[in-house]
Amino acid sequence: MQRDLPTAHEMSTPASNVVDLASLRRSCASCTLQQLCLPSTVDAEDLARIDSMVKKRRPLRRGELLYRQGDPMQSLFVAREGAFKTVALSKEGESQILGFHIPGELLGFDALGSGEHQCDAEALGTAEVCEVPFEQLEEFAAQVPSLRRQLLRVIGRSMDRDQAHVEMLGRRHATERVALFLHSLSERYRALGRRPEQVDLPMGREDIGSYLGLAIETVSRTLGKLQEDGVISVHGRRVQITDCAALDRLVHGGDERRTDHG
Amino acid sequence: MQRDLPTAHEMSTPASNVVDLASLRRSCASCTLQQLCLPSTVDAEDLARIDSMVKKRRPLRRGELLYRQGDPMQSLFVAREGAFKTVALSKEGESQILGFHIPGELLGFDALGSGEHQCDAEALGTAEVCEVPFEQLEEFAAQVPSLRRQLLRVIGRSMDRDQAHVEMLGRRHATERVALFLHSLSERYRALGRRPEQVDLPMGREDIGSYLGLAIETVSRTLGKLQEDGVISVHGRRVQITDCAALDRLVHGGDERRTDHG
DNA sequence: CGGTCAGTTGACGGAAATCAAAAAATGTGG
DNA sequence: CCACATTTTTTGATTTCCGTCAACTGACCG
Numbered sequence: 001m002q003r004d005l006p007t008a009h010e011m012s013t014p015a016s017n018v019v020d021l022a023s024l025r026r027s028c029a030s031c032t033l034q035q036l037c038l039p040s041t042v043d044a045e046d047l048a049r050i051d052s053m054v055k056k057r058r059p060l061r062r063g064e065l066l067y068r069q070g071d072p073m074q075s076l077f078v079a080r081e082g083a084f085k086t087v088a089l090s091k092e093g094e095s096q097i098l099g100f101h102i103p104g105e106l107l108g109f110d111a112l113g114s115g116e117h118q119c120d121a122e123a124l125g126t127a128e129v130c131e132v133p134f135e136q137l138e139e140f141a142a143q144v145p146s147l148r149r150q151l152l153r154v155i156g157r158s159m160d161r162d163q164a165h166v167e168m169l170g171r172r173h174a175t176e177r178v179a180l181f182l183h184s185l186s187e188r189y190r191a192l193g194r195r196p197e198q199v200d201l202p203m204g205r206e207d208i209g210s211y212l213g214l215a216i217e218t219v220s221r222t223l224g225k226l227q228e229d230g231v232i233s234v235h236g237r238r239v240q241i242t243d244c245a246a247l248d249r250l251v252h253g254g255d256e257r258r259t260d261h262g
Numbered sequence: 263m264q265r266d267l268p269t270a271h272e273m274s275t276p277a278s279n280v281v282d283l284a285s286l287r288r289s290c291a292s293c294t295l296q297q298l299c300l301p302s303t304v305d306a307e308d309l310a311r312i313d314s315m316v317k318k319r320r321p322l323r324r325g326e327l328l329y330r331q332g333d334p335m336q337s338l339f340v341a342r343e344g345a346f347k348t349v350a351l352s353k354e355g356e357s358q359i360l361g362f363h364i365p366g367e368l369l370g371f372d373a374l375g376s377g378e379h380q381c382d383a384e385a386l387g388t389a390e391v392c393e394v395p396f397e398q399l400e401e402f403a404a405q406v407p408s409l410r411r412q413l414l415r416v417i418g419r420s421m422d423r424d425q426a427h428v429e430m431l432g433r434r435h436a437t438e439r440v441a442l443f444l445h446s447l448s449e450r451y452r453a454l455g456r457r458p459e460q461v462d463l464p465m466g467r468e469d470i471g472s473y474l475g476l477a478i479e480t481v482s483r484t485l486g487k488l489q490e491d492g493v494i495s496v497h498g499r500r501v502q503i504t505d506c507a508a509l510d511r512l513v514h515g516g517d518e519r520r521t522d523h524g
Numbered sequence: 525c526g527g528t529c530a531g532t533t534g535a536c537g538g539a540a541a542t543c544a545a546a547a548a549a550t551g552t553g554g
Numbered sequence: 555c556c557a558c559a560t561t562t563t564t565t566g567a568t569t570t571c572c573g574t575c576a577a578c579t580g581a582c583c584g
Contacts, residue, residue: 088425088429090429090514091514092514096428096429096432098425098428109418109421110418110421110422110425111418112414112415112417112418112421113415113417113418113419113420113421113422114418114422118422118425119425138410138411138414142404142407142410145404148400148404149400152374152400152417153374153375155374155375155414155417156371156372156373156374156375156376157375157376158375158421159371159372159374159375159420159421159424160372160375160376160380162421162424162425162428163350163360163372163380163381163424165428166358166360166424166427166428166431167350167352167358169428169431169432169475170358170431170472170475172475172541172571173571173572174571174572204530204531205530205531205532206530210432213431213432213434214572214573215572215573215574216530216531217531217532217533217572217573217574218571218572218573219531220531220532220533221532221533221572224532224533236530236531236580236581237530252352252353252354434539434573435539435540436539436540466561466562466563467562467563467564468562476540476541477540477541477542478562478563479540479541479542479563479564479565480539480540480541481563482563482564482565483540483564483565486564486565498548498549498562498563525584526584527582527583527584528581528582528583529580529581529582529583530579530580530581530582531578531579531580531581532577532578532579532580533576533577533578533579534575534576534577534578535574535575535576535577536573536574536575536576537572537573537574537575538571538572538573538574539570539571539572539573540569540570540571540572541568541569541570541571542567542568542569542570543566543567543568543569544565544566544567544568545564545565545566545567546563546564546565546566547562547563547564547565548561548562548563548564549560549561549562549563550559550560550561550562551558551559551560551561552557552558552559552560553556553557553558553559554555554556554557554558
């Protein structure tokens with residue numbers, strides 16, 4: 001029934017178990033992402049119980065899928081390392097990237113409405129996730145008010161990111177979309193404790209194009225123009241924000257006619 | 263322009279209470295929308311309890327707000343009659359329409375992430391909502407597994423609509439976006455038991471343009487072209503789908519180069 | 525070394541934004 | 555109900571941004 005690539009579920013080649021199991025066994029309590037996926041006040045006892053639910057997953061390779069469109073909802077995933085994209089494919093084969101997910105961000109809510117996933121979730125590179133069986137999580141959440149609240153909050157955040165995405169797509173000019181995109185990524189990196197001016201893109205130009213509703217060439221040219229204007233410096237997927245204020249201006253001022261040269 | 267309008271919360275002029283209170287007091291049990299906002303198996307007793315939570319609201323007039331950006335989350339709303347739009351406003355005054363909400367659809371989830379609403383919710387015409395205090399709903403949901411599930415399901419549906427919106431905005435050609443828009447509305451009308459080929463638009467061209475990321479003139483022209491092609495017939499906000507198959511083709515076939523009858 | 529792939533750059537045409545104004549619909553007061 | 559004012563929608567002319575096609579560069583890899 002499956003297509004070509006196996007989902008992560010199905011893969012358990014003994015060879016890959018050479019990875020450091022100890023590192024996978026780190027508990028939620030000691031996880032630096034804890035405050036992102038569980039930022040509420042959850043006491044030690046509850047935390048231990050959550051921890052017992054979480055299946056640590058071995059690393060995924062580039063292109064591996066966490067789940068695919070049509071799969072029944074079974075688990076929630078927390079990106080732990082690396083990055084993911086979620087992709088909706090229409091029956092004619094056209095695909096639309098719905099979101100990118102960096103460490104601390106959750107995946108899998110797209111199945112809440114129908115019980116079936118509405119998109120594919122694919123690792124953009126070597127990555128690692130925590131998997132939480134949804135059934136168990138829901139049950140436990142019912143008993144712990146703070147966790148219940150927290151579940152709704154992370155769902156809400158996911159919706160907030162979708163809203164930001166729509167606002168990006170609503171912008172008329174490619175420059176604004178790309179600026180907004182870089183700004184958003186930068187802020188999310190900052191929340192992770194990374195340097196916000198150093199934006200290393202985990203995805204290719206094609207993915208950015210799909211996400212922003214732009215042709216790949218336009219993405220490339222727009223990044224080039226931002227570089228010419230001294231806002232960023234680009235080396236392949238390595239982007240450095242050199243003029244943060246200018247980027248903010250593009251994001252907020254939005255329609256600023258002045259593209260500099262003149 | 264509507265910044266000075268009071269939210270519905272603040273309005274309680276005695277004069278407006280002349281509206282038929284009996285009709286407002288109709289219970290959830292007898293509501294034709296019940297299966298839309300509560301499609302799960304909720305038994306009679308639970309239904310009664312839900313019913314007791316729901317505050318029926320008097321009609322809203324065109325332009326009145328249910329809530330505005332920055333308001334704390336207090337209630338969930340179910341559109342009962344009429345239609346609503348949710349609008350995000352950037353600080354520079356640019357606005358982006360995030361969604362339209364017809365009877366049976368819920369509003370207010372946009373505050374789940376931060377506790378504050380991320381957008382304004384405005385009545386597109388004379389309308390009516392049911393209001394459910396979120397605090398109470400959450401508490402009750404904790405006790406009733408089926409309701410808990412159902413709450414997540416309606417949230418999920420809301421996310422599904424957001425996803426569909428992103429897919430609309432991802433389409434390159436105006437014709438596809440408009441076709442998708444009409445198709446989506448038609449399907450939602452069908453779910454309400456209305457004739458799906460009769461699509462009466464509750465919103466103006468400007469709102470459609472914002473929603474679809476198109477200029478108002480483009481919306482108008484595209485509707486005109488669809489009419490020329492015999493797909494629909496347009497009289498102001500009254501749209502009739504005359505060739506449902508052709509509309510489907512535009513929606514699914516997507517890339518169909520030929521707009522003339524093929 | 526050639527092969528593939530990701531990204532960049534250039535030229536060009538077309539789809540949609542913009543500017544402008546008419547036409548239709550809606551509302552208002554007499 | 556009509557005349558008038560305002561808003562909404564349509565239509566037309568022009569511009570421009572971006573998508574498409576194409577060729578080129580550089581990186582990676584066996």
